[in-house]
Amino acid sequence: MSTEFSVIIGRLVSAFTLNCELFCLTLLFALPLGLVIAFGSMSRFAPLRAAVKTFVWVIRGTPLMLQVIVIFLGPGLLGFQSPWPSNSSGRMMAAVAAFVINYACYFSEIYRGGIEAVPKGQTEAGQVLGMTRSQIFFKVTLLQVIKRILPPMGNEIITLVKDTSLANVISNKEIIMMAKEYSAKGLIWPLFSTAIFFLIFVGALTLLFGWLEKRLDYFR
Amino acid sequence: MALLEVSGISKRFDSTEVLKDISLELEKGEAIAIIGSSGSGKTTLLRCLNFLETADTGCIKVGGETLWDAKLPHTQSESEIRKKRLHFGLVFQNFNLFPQYTALQNVMLAGELLAKEQPGYKANKKRIHAELEQQARDLLAQMGLSDRADHYPHQLSGGQQQRVAIARALALHPDILCFDEPTSALDPELTGEVLRVLRELAANNTTMIIVTHEMSFARDVADRILFMDGGVVVEQGPAKEVIDHPKEERTRQFLAHYGN
Numbered sequence: 423m424s425t426e427f428s429v430i431i432g433r434l435v436s437a438f439t440l441n442c443e444l445f446c447l448t449l450l451f452a453l454p455l456g457l458v459i460a461f462g463s464m465s466r467f468a469p470l471r472a473a474v475k476t477f478v479w480v481i482r483g484t485p486l487m488l489q490v491i492v493i494f495l496g497p498g499l500l501g502f503q504s505p506w507p508s509n510s511s512g513r514m515m516a517a518v519a520a521f522v523i524n525y526a527c528y529f530s531e532i533y534r535g536g537i538e539a540v541p542k543g544q545t546e547a548g549q550v551l552g553m554t555r556s557q558i559f560f561k562v563t564l565l566q567v568i569k570r571i572l573p574p575m576g577n578e579i580i581t582l583v584k585d586t587s588l589a590n591v592i593s594n595k596e597i598i599m600m601a602k603e604y605s606a607k608g609l610i611w612p613l614f615s616t617a618i619f620f621l622i623f624v625g626a627l628t629l630l631f632g633w634l635e636k637r638l639d640y641f642r
Numbered sequence: 643m644a645l646l647e648v649s650g651i652s653k654r655f656d657s658t659e660v661l662k663d664i665s666l667e668l669e670k671g672e673a674i675a676i677i678g679s680s681g682s683g684k685t686t687l688l689r690c691l692n693f694l695e696t697a698d699t700g701c702i703k704v705g706g707e708t709l710w711d712a713k714l715p716h717t718q719s720e721s722e723i724r725k726k727r728l729h730f731g732l733v734f735q736n737f738n739l740f741p742q743y744t745a746l747q748n749v750m751l752a753g754e755l756l757a758k759e760q761p762g763y764k765a766n767k768k769r770i771h772a773e774l775e776q777q778a779r780d781l782l783a784q785m786g787l788s789d790r791a792d793h794y795p796h797q798l799s800g801g802q803q804q805r806v807a808i809a810r811a812l813a814l815h816p817d818i819l820c821f822d823e824p825t826s827a828l829d830p831e832l833t834g835e836v837l838r839v840l841r842e843l844a845a846n847n848t849t850m851i852i853v854t855h856e857m858s859f860a861r862d863v864a865d866r867i868l869f870m871d872g873g874v875v876v877e878q879g880p881a882k883e884v885i886d887h888p889k890e891e892r893t894r895q896f897l898a899h900y901g902n
Contacts, residue, residue: 541736541738543734543736543738544738544740546694546734546738547734547738547739547740548752549692549693549694549724549727550692550694550727550730550731550732550811551751551752551810551811551814552724552725552727552728552752552755552756552814553724553752553755554724555720557755561751561755562740565742566741566742569742640742640794641741641742641794641795641796642741642794642795642796
């Protein structure tokens with residue numbers, strides 16, 4: 423019994439590394455991509471702005487689960503050569519692609535809100551002091567934006583932790599899928615125990631964001 | 643030749659004509675005050691001079707050099723304008739200090755960024771930084787803020803913040819320093835400390851354009867006063883004359899609100 427327990431926990435841990443991997447890769451690509459999308463949605467060039475806003479609407483307006491399936495199967499169904507290798511890493515790549523696109527769109531709206539919340543006077547003060555646009559962004563605006571977006575970002579990133587489970591719709595063997603295999607055999611505790619993995623992960627993130635917010639508490 | 647020559651500046655926002663063919667000249671060392679009710683175009687004029695708004699027509703010359711001309715597109719590119727801005731300094735009504743920097747850092751930031759663009763910055767980094775810091779500390783001392791150098795803006799009173807903002811503008815040695823209602827966001831007690839600094843600057847022959855609602859201050863400190871109404875300069879002349887013996891009926895009506 424105890425060996426069975428440690429074997430099951432070991433399997434759940436290794437399945438959870440897939441969740442963690444998906445989480446990290448999504449953040450790695452979606453955080454910068456979101457900024458690009460945010461600038462697109464604030465562009466002074468109206469057609470680009472409209473195109474970006476439509477794209478964000480479609481992505482935010484449809485379920486992530488559906489997007490994962492469409493990205494994985496869509497190219498093949500449309501008669502193209504599937505871009506994803508037909509093995510487990512191909513399924514993982516498709517999941518990462520879908521997650522990155524989806525989360526970049528959510529992040530872009532958070533960035534946009536943060537950027538637009540910085541008073542216009544900050545930019546103007548930089549301009550009259552002879553700063554370039556990029557100097558104003560990096561030296562004046564950016565830290566104020568980061569301070570403002572930390573709470574909504576924390577929220578979104580916590581959602582991402584739990585969303586990683588959706589990768590199992592294209593047979594990525596993440597922790598919930600692994601646990602369900604046991605419940606199909608009549609063993610129910612592994613499924614319930616997955617909650618602890620997520621709780622620990624989210625707890626660590628909550629502490630991290632609390633610490634970051636405190637670090638930026640020195641100015642208003 | 644006047645240091646600043648502005649001619650034919652017009653600006654409209656949608657259907658409202660905010661500035662109508664404004665011209666003015668400013669001699670080196672001269673301080674002019676622009677007075678007028680809200681919406682008369684005073685602030686827009688200052689913003690056009692600092693290129694925060696683009697005028698529809700007109701021409702801006704400093705020291706005989708054409709900085710900006712509505713008819714000459716090559717004077718209007720962003721990189722050109724950026725360099726030419728440095729002829730002007732602007733102090734805002736709401737201070738607009740950078741909240742994440744201390745008073746000292748606020749005063750130093752722009753100077754450091756400009757120094758970084760100069761050739762030979764890397765070799766002389768330490769010396770340049772030390773010079774800029776000394777200059778910033780001297781300016782803060784001049785503003786009576788030596789002991790506030792390491793405070794963040796939110797730890798300072800409005801009057802102190804505005805004095806840091808003045809030091810920040812002075813740090814780049816502008817030819818002409820513009821003030822956009824510098825005391826309008828301050829209570830009377832704090833207004834006094836900012837006006838005291840402005841008096842000192844005027845006494846040192848700083849070339850200034852001050853948009854203000856402080857009539858007695860304008861009368862005492864400015865060399866000349868411009869009264870604006872409805873986007874035009876209604877009356878201008880020596881400060882005391884305009885305040886004490888306005889020629890135009892509209893000026894008289896306006897000044898009546900201030901108990902003159």
